[in-house]
Each structure stands twice: as structure tokens, then as C-alpha cells.
Amino acid sequence: MTQASIITIGDELLIGQVIDTNSAWMAQELNKAGIRVVRRVAVGDVWDEIWTALDEEQKYAGIILITGGLGPTADDITKPLLCKYFGGKMIVDEGAKQNVLNIFTKLNRPIIDRNLKQAEVPDVCTVLQNKRGTAPGMLFNKDGKVFVSLPGVPHEMKGLMTDDVIPALVNEFKFPTIIHNTLLTAGVGESFLAELIKDFEEALPAQIKLAYLPNYGMVRLRLTATGFNADETEKEINQLFEKLKALVADYLVTDKDEPMENVVGKLLMAKGKTMCTAESCTGGYIAHLLTSIIGSSKFYNGSVVSYSYEAKEDLLQVDKTTLETKGAVSEEVVLQMARGALKHLKSEYVIAVSGIMGPDGGTTDKPAGTVWIAVGNAENIQAQKLYFRFDRARNIQLTAMNALNLLRKFILAQG
């Protein structure tokens, strides 16, 4: 069974200046095509380290995917290295050259030598033309192993993977079926879940694996099945997944691998209802999550991000006296924010949040991490106080996730 390894190249990865999102995306796509990723390695822009990684990774995998190190500037050494590694010499690829010329003509920019150099490739590779940028992809065959080099710019890499690399790999190898079924739970800890499904887990057959993925106070459970008979594999995992769903039914948010905001969006769309938000401490993050969903204008009307007292008064008609006597982080204020948002943003449902995300701004009564969340509709708005004890970014994320989950439960309780 042919497995893959991903090598990402770039000093920025090793000093932590850039978070590697490319290899996560690549791993997902490879998995969908039945290709198991067995290792991921990041190395710097250093000749010997790249060379060693090429030597090493082919011990573990039949397919080696390489990203990064192909830009037009001088910190890139990957292309000459690949040329030497596979014993070729550099030539100009006419297709790649035409591509560079086309891109610069379209942008109406002058071409410099450095740009044209992008069209040079080792003569021992199959060129994968890059429709989205100037650096072509390159596919090498060596001793029955396939090496593919791709640019590090995410949308260029993604385009080449989808259009060229995955089809070429599927064509060359025979892969098993890999199926992942994932569900999301909220309101229950990892250890408690593990106890709840202990017997189920122990009885799992060898070809099916269970993983716990805790995040933002929620836990995802993932079943993974591998097999060469696609129908049987699917049937087996589906049966087990239904069992698992029944076991965790009290905490189940969704039986798909999707984020909380999508669950809320789909619920609203199924009911033909809309929602809005009034955000103080989350500062637009809930709005951002919801509007990241394609087609979200169908169920989401907008948000008032009322960071200042004045914004709460002017745009949400929060009472000045309430603000002064109870403070912005209070049950009364968050309820008034919710009512104000419902009125102005003309929606059926609302989320309002007000809190102190830290590290500054806490008091003895209301330490950093204190947050009031209100969810509801015109008839009924419910407020709840929560307390998080993490850093600012995580407190914002946890507040958003909890607020969305509270609204989800409120909508479901409406029947």
C-alpha cells in the first residue's frame, strides 16, 4: 500500500513565523483519494537539510510531496537541488515560459529576468503547468517512487494538487478506501466520553480506529476505516458510526466534520429563519465565523460590534443608567443588547455577548474571562454567565463557540 510523505521547505516554518496550513490541506485531499500520509517534515532553506529529507522520506513513503522554495527570489534553492538530485540539467519549458508571459501581460507589468527564470525546469521532470502563478509544479519518478514539487503559495499549490497531482497519483497507484466519520459533542469532557463509550471502543475491529479530538471545550470523535472493498468498508463504518452516535446522543452537536457555525447556519436555513448578533467582547468574531460560510446572507443579517459605551447606547439603545450602575458586563446590559439587535437587525434569533477577554480590564468582582451571553428571540431571551481562564484569543474563541451552541440549543428547544 503506497503511502505519502509531505516535505515543507522554508526557514519561516522553523522559526515559527508562518503556520503551516498547506500540509494540513494536502493531507485532507490525499486522504480523500485513499492515500495515507505517514509523515510530514518541515526543513529549512538549507541545501543539506533538503537533500537529507529527500533521502529519508523515500524510506517511509512511495509518494513524496514537496512544497515551498520555488518563489522568484534568491532564498530559494529547491529547484537547482531537485535538478541535481534527480540527475538532470536545467532547460526552459516553453509552456511555463508562455504562462509567465501571459500573467505579466495581463497584469500589465514589466518582466524581469528573475520572472523568466521561473520557466526553467530540470529536463528530467514532467512539468505541471501552474494556472495561478509563475512557478510550475514538477513531477519526478525515481526507483518506483514519485516526487512532486509544488509552489508554497496556498492557492497555487491547491490548484495544482486538484487539477494535476491527485489525478496523476490515482492513475499510477492502486489505493485502498479510507473513510473518516466524525461527530462533534459539546458539554462533556474527554475522560467522561471515554468511559461512556469504553465497551464500544474495546469491541472495535482492527481496521477501524477511534480518535478523540478535543478543542474549544468540545470533543470531536472520529472513526476511520481502511479497506480495499469500498462498499463493505463504508457499510461497516456506517453501522458502527450509528452505534457511536446513539451512545453520545445527549451531547451530539453534529454527525459531520463541520464547525459549530455551520450547524447553526444549516439549522436556520432549514427553518427559513434569520439571526443577528450584538458583540462587545468578541469584537466581530462571531459575525466573522458566520459570514465565512458561503451563502450566509440567507440566514445572517449582521452585527453591531459595540465596543464603546456610546455604541451600545446609540446603536442598541442600552440604557445609560444601567451601564453606569451595572457595568457593561452584566445580565441587564447583555439582555438590552440582544433586544436592541433584534429590533435594528430585524431577525428572528439573536446572540449578544459582553465580557472581559483580558489580560487587562478585569476587577475583583469581574475577573478577566468573565462573560455574559444572551440568546433568544422576540418572545424570550435567556442570559448566562460564563468564566474562561485562558489568553485573550482563546477566551474570544470559547465565548463564540459557547454562544453559538447556546443559540443552537435554544432554536432546537423551540421545536
Place this chain on the structure above:
Amino acid sequence: MTQASIITIGDELLIGQVIDTNSAWMAQELNKAGIRVVRRVAVGDVWDEIWTALDEEQKYAGIILITGGLGPTADDITKPLLCKYFGGKMIVDEGAKQNVLNIFTKLNRPIIDRNLKQAEVPDVCTVLQNKRGTAPGMLFNKDGKVFVSLPGVPHEMKGLMTDDVIPALVNEFKFPTIIHNTLLTAGVGESFLAELIKDFEEALPAQIKLAYLPNYGMVRLRLTATGFNADETEKEINQLFEKLKALVADYLVTDKDEPMENVVGKLLMAKGKTMCTAESCTGGYIAHLLTSIIGSSKFYNGSVVSYSYEAKEDLLQVDKTTLETKGAVSEEVVLQMARGALKHLKSEYVIAVSGIMGPDGGTTDKPAGTVWIAVGNAENIQAQKLYFRFDRARNIQLTAMNALNLLRKFILAQG
């Protein structure tokens, strides 16, 4: 010179379900302490693969940091493996046991066996007590190499790194000084920049490296110096960095490694001014970026996320006829949005955006990716039309970055 390798463990990393942010953070902290990270490897929850990674990575590094695989549930095999790898046997650590008991007492939750098992460690390790969770860190010494195993939960890992691991490593080894100086440019392509600073780059001494880091249509340039004399190293890189800044002065946004939103925030605070936003297509993302900054309430008053027509009319007084005749994505509407926001959010400066982020919603006149951005103050608001041709997430990010950069330039032009 002792170098480090980071091994991250978890199937979720190899199927791309989780993006590895831990190792980027770890690399940053190690770098600050003068420890160069030479490789990062991700492997699955598979006994042989973890074992092999331990064998391999000590060939390249003297310090091997391992995260993940220490949770309370059964998909975790790391701890028994480490016990066997380093030739120990499992014992209960009294400090770790007390920690588990304390945490559960504080949470007022019943303790189950699975939780207490977290207090078991190999008797050949130094236990690093985890103040933030139940899984302790473990430090092993073998053949002059140091191995450290840390939980994968980010805030637990970070706490242990800062409190225990970095001090222990600095105490054990002698590290060189590593200094990074990074600047951010906007409005210029990578190739053009490379031409502009070609002579500078070619004249760099061997111990100083230059890297180009393009992102969101901007390019960061990073100089890295390594040396054993801290003062000399700093003096040398600072002189070269000043030269570099002068060469790219026309495009320079900041000479620090900080995001665009921080530059805008600092500029406003230095002037004692405030800003607000009116966001349609970015859906609260600009607000989220600004409110992620600690202390942002000092310069940011809030946003109207006007996703629906009604929200634009009600909260920003955008004229209904203008909306109907010109459409929401038009110069007229974005100017009215800016004025409405300035009025209600009582700020000196404003950003307003309205566009089509795709993939749906485009027309022949206004294809997906079309966006109008307005920036200004009470006296003067300037609108500009831009066009992006990427996916929804990237179009939103590019719109936000461009809008913030336009406001930055507007504020600077005020003198």
C-alpha cells in the same frame, strides 16, 4: 551547536483535520532562546512510526521536543512507548497525582481511574508538573541528548515550555545568539523588491541571511543573524537592517514583525484618535482583527456589520434609492456607509467595505471578488474599487488588509 527537532504526534495532523499551531509557537520560543529548530516532523498515533521518529530525529538534533499523545483517552500510546524507549517502568508520581486531585476538586467533578492514570510516569524521567492540566511533562536524558514530552493542548504545552523547558535547556546547553529583524512592505511585488535590493543581498556576510515572506499581497523581509557575541551580532544586524529599511522606504509599513492591524492601532494611539468600521462583505473580520489587539478599546469604538440591505438603511442610513439604483457594491453606498458609521460610532477615522466575496453573488458587471473600500474622516472620505480573484476566505483577508493599509496611508497623509 545544539539544535532542536520537534516531533508532533497525532493522526489528526496527518489527515489534516487539525492545523499544527503548536510547533510554530515552540519554534518561536526556542529561537528567542538561541536554539535553532532544524526539523519538524509529524507522525501518527502509531507505535512504530513514533519509535522511528525518536530514532531518526536524534541524528539531526541534540534536543528533541515531543508534543501530543498524552491525553486521558485510549488513542494515546506515547507514554508507554517513551517508558519502553528509555528503559524505565511506570510509577505513580506523587506531585502529578496531587495535581490531578487538586484540579478535580476545584472543578467539583468525580475522579475516574482514567484521570488518575495521568499521574503515572516512567521512573527514568524528570517530571515537569503541569499547572494547567492533568498530563505532566517529562524530560529524559539519553546519550547526551535531551528529550522532552509535552501535552498537545496548546495552553498546557505553552505553560510548560515557558516555566520549565526553556529554562532547563538554557541551563544545560550553551546557545548562540539568534536575532531576527523583520519589516513589512505593501504595494510592491516580490520580484521587484528582489531587484531593488539585489546589491544589498549579494553583499550580505555569511552569518546574515535574508528571506522573502510574501502574504496577502504584502511582502515581509527578514534578516537573521547568528553569532556567539551577542553585542556584536546585534550591532551588525541593526546596521544592515537600517540599510535595508532605507532601500525599501517607499513601501515600508513597519520595521517590526507585527501584523497590519497593530500598525494601525499604534498609529491611532500615538495620535490619541479613534476609529470605527462599517463592514458588509468582510462580515466583522476587520473588527475581529482590531479587537484581537490587547487594549484595542482605547482606539476602536466598534463596527456595524451590515450584511442585509435593511441593516445598511437602519443602522447606517444608507439611502434606499441609492441601494436600489447603484447596488450595495458601489462607490455611493460605501461612502454612505462610512458616513453613517462615523456618525453613530463617534470616531475620528472610519473604514467601510462592501463587496462580493464569492463564490456566489457575482454578476457580469460585478464579478465575485469586486469590492469597494472607503477610508477617511469627517472632512474627507476616499473610495477605491479593488478586484480579487481568490476563494472566499482569501478575498476576505485581502480586503481587510488593503482596507487597513488604505486607512494607514490616509492617517499618515494627514500629518
